[in-house]
Amino acid sequence: MFNLKNTICWSNNDLNIKENQSILKETILQGNLVIFPTETVYGIGANGLNPEASKRIYQAKGRPSDNPLILHIADRNDLYKYVRYVSEDAEKLMDAFWPGPLTMVFEKNELVPKETSGGLETVAIRFPKDKTAQQVIKLAGVPIAAPSANISGKPSSTKFEHVLEDFNGRVDIIIDGGPSEIGLESTVIDMTGDIPTILRPGYVTKKMVEKVLKYTVQDVSGTKPTGQVKSPGMKYTHYKPKGEVLLIRGSIEKMAAYVCEQKIKLEGHKIAVICESEYQELFNVNVVPLGSKDNQLQMAHNLFSSLRDMDKESVEYIYIHYLNKDELGYALMNRLEKAAGYQILDL
Incomplete structure (x- = not known):
């Protein structure tokens, strides 16, 4: 104590x-x-x-x-x-x-x-x-x-x-x-x-x-409700780090190329990637691995810590790989979409 x-x-x-x-x-x-x-x-x-x-x-x-x-x-x-x-x-x-x-x-x-x-x-x-x-x-x-x-x-x-x-x-x-x-x-x-x-x-x-x-x-968890809500986590902005968050949907190779371009464009700014651990070597910026793409429990366990790490490192631009929405992945993406303010880039 x-x-x-x-x-x-x-x-x-x-x-x-x-x-x-x-x-x-x-x-x-x-x-x-x-x-x-x-x-x-x-x-x-x-x-x-x-x-x-x-x-x-x-x-x-x-x-x-x-x-x-x-x-x-x-x-x-x-x-x-x-x-x-x-x-x-x-x-x-x-x-x-x-x-x-x-x-x-x-x-x-x-x-x-x-x-x-x-x-x-x-x-x-x-x-x-x-x-x-x-x-x-x-x-x-x-x-x-x-x-x-x-x-x-x-x-x-x-x-x-x-x-x-x-x-x-x-x-x-x-x-x-x-x-x-x-x-x-x-x-x-x-x-x-x-x-x-x-x-x-x-x-x-x-x-x-x-x-x-x-x-x-x-x-109805994937819809944006209006008026009073019966559950926490539905109506207001949630889970957001201080930096700008962008979800990237598409092949991991295209995401890696896009982040590389952004690194040059945003020179002098702190940028980082959150993705499955199998893909972290593809990026030439700071990467926080969520966990294995085959282990949704591990990714869930690490999700909020990963987002909080972004603030700890004063990251200004955060690029997150869009996850598979099967099973527990649906809940993971529910949080990440809110963290990004529903900003999604399709590549």
Whole structure:
């Protein structure tokens, strides 16, 4: 344990100390902020039943207040305390994917304040698999509202150093759980309509959901929504480094030639490439390899760290190879397209 600018920093092992458990519970019940690891990304959490606590999350992140938070629970039975109705299909998805990286949207009841739900009559709920996340929720004794622990618009945090960079002195407690296992935020699926609808892609893919439900579900995660949204990660600019980001779709050889031309054109500026590790030798500029093109989990694990590295190196122009959108690649490209502001160059 150590203190930085009035923020207490713990390892996950520090949660086994009774005195720390009491401090954590009191901190959350007083409406203050705790950052903790999950298997997807780090979350910035507060008492999800306390309107003022939820407001503090929005303030700390610089997040628009109509962008809903996700309510985290550590016992499946707690779901029924906060929602009006749970369908048979939702039960099937819980059987298959909870605890884990799947968030479901339900009609909320009066216990969940609108400050937590982004002003909506629905609430997104997840039961994380990460043991430290479960311990935090159980110790608090209340559901934890927790979006990703990053300043709004920046790449999500998958390492302790990321949350320290963004929130040192802005939250009460940060718990270091090491690198996130998955590295992408949870899949979000709306269960309030006649047909389940994927709002944000993640580790749990459309194909995996359909295998459980045995019918075709909708997916609106690739569209640009208008008005209020039921899920984080839909409406606003997300995951963006400070530099200008361009996705390049086409053969890797054509991309390498284009980047070579840009290096000459942009002489004196810092440029870099993010691509699959098999291709890094093709470029004559700084390359941050995502991982093997045959290992989507590795690429997901490294994605947000790669984007944050761009800021660490003060890169001004970032060229990213357009990835295969099969399976988990669809979720990867969802994040990269937002990071690029949908700027795509076809070669």
